[in-house]
Amino acid sequence: MSSAATTERYSGTAIALHWLLALALIGSFMVGVYMVDLPVSPQRLKLYNWHKWAGICILALSGLRLLWRLTHRPPADVAMPAWQRQSAHAVHILLYLLFFAVPLAGWAYSSAAGFPIVVFGVLPLPDFVAPSKELAEAIKPAHKILVFTMALLVLAHVAAALKHHFVDGDGLLERMRPGRR
Amino acid sequence: MKTYLAISLLAVAASFATTPACAQQLVPAGSEIAFTSKQMGVPVDGKFRKFDAKVAFDPKKPETANIAFSVDLASVSLGVAETEAEIAKPDWFDTKKFPQAQFQSSGVKATGGGKYEVTGRLTIKGTAQNLVVPVTLTQSGGNTTAAGSFVLKRLAFRIGDGDWKDTSMVADDVQVRFKLALTGVGAL
Numbered sequence: 490m491s492s493a494a495t496t497e498r499y500s501g502t503a504i505a506l507h508w509l510l511a512l513a514l515i516g517s518f519m520v521g522v523y524m525v526d527l528p529v530s531p532q533r534l535k536l537y538n539w540h541k542w543a544g545i546c547i548l549a550l551s552g553l554r555l556l557w558r559l560t561h562r563p564p565a566d567v568a569m570p571a572w573q574r575q576s577a578h579a580v581h582i583l584l585y586l587l588f589f590a591v592p593l594a595g596w597a598y599s600s601a602a603g604f605p606i607v608v609f610g611v612l613p614l615p616d617f618v619a620p621s622k623e624l625a626e627a628i629k630p631a632h633k634i635l636v637f638t639m640a641l642l643v644l645a646h647v648a649a650a651l652k653h654h655f656v657d658g659d660g661l662l663e664r665m666r667p668g669r670r
Numbered sequence: 671m672k673t674y675l676a677i678s679l680l681a682v683a684a685s686f687a688t689t690p691a692c693a694q695q696l697v698p699a700g701s702e703i704a705f706t707s708k709q710m711g712v713p714v715d716g717k718f719r720k721f722d723a724k725v726a727f728d729p730k731k732p733e734t735a736n737i738a739f740s741v742d743l744a745s746v747s748l749g750v751a752e753t754e755a756e757i758a759k760p761d762w763f764d765t766k767k768f769p770q771a772q773f774q775s776s777g778v779k780a781t782g783g784g785k786y787e788v789t790g791r792l793t794i795k796g797t798a799q800n801l802v803v804p805v806t807l808t809q810s811g812g813n814t815t816a817a818g819s820f821v822l823k824r825l826a827f828r829i830g831d832g833d834w835k836d837t838s839m840v841a842d843d844v845q846v847r848f849k850l851a852l853t854g855v856g857a858l
Contacts, residue, residue: 529752529753531833534710534839534840535710535839603715603750604712604714606712607710610711622749
């Protein structure tokens, strides 16, 4: 199945950040969807805080990842029609935007709701918006819409990667596979 | 002339005498009772909208003071309706059974510079605990402000019982701050 055309791989750092963030994003998304319907309880309080801590870690790691991406050339595109290549790049750019927009909206929502974020219960973060009920109600749907947009883009990204690998047989997954060549 | 002076002096003295000993009045508008609890390290502020105090206090004889304080626990404001509904439940304030928190002073000691130490008993949820509260008085015009803060151990009063006992979720220490505006307090 694999083809000789795809020998170039992403760097080890890029691969590590990709999979670490993939796990963190999917985990936070699932916790987020689950926690919002819980009744007031220690469990709910715990999950909300874990979700916020994870969001801040995602934000920080995404900063590192963006720096890495801007300073390291990724492997060249595999052969594909122009519209697919353009779509792939557009999805990547949108995903990078959302890696920042989603946690920032969550952070702003938490601040506006009057709950400053204290990472791991020890590191208090500044509020970059003032506590305000109206503002909180406005930011809440934004956080939700942004994250569901990200989820759709992730599905498209995964579907496209699988299609390349298994339908086109271009061995695309090899480029991002963890572990040694 | 002498008689006239004596009479007017008597009248002045009488007007002082008719002023009752317990003339201090709480001015709710200038008063505040607030608290901060910590949830997984996150400070969460709350306050009470309804409270009352009966204060008999003479700055010259602080040891004779009597301060009785009551807080309407159902008047708690936390900014989040869900949390306010939760805190009225039996695990927290149990507001239906214990609508008020009460404080009754047993002694007041001047520590100098407008500072006092108020000793008394705080009763919440049927549990009474001894408490020593530092209070600072400041005066401007006819108004006196009594301000102070103390740490309340929530578990000593079974506030946050059951699943909520875990202090890694909600800290045992709750910082309570108060500012009471009073009228009728004599000059310090």
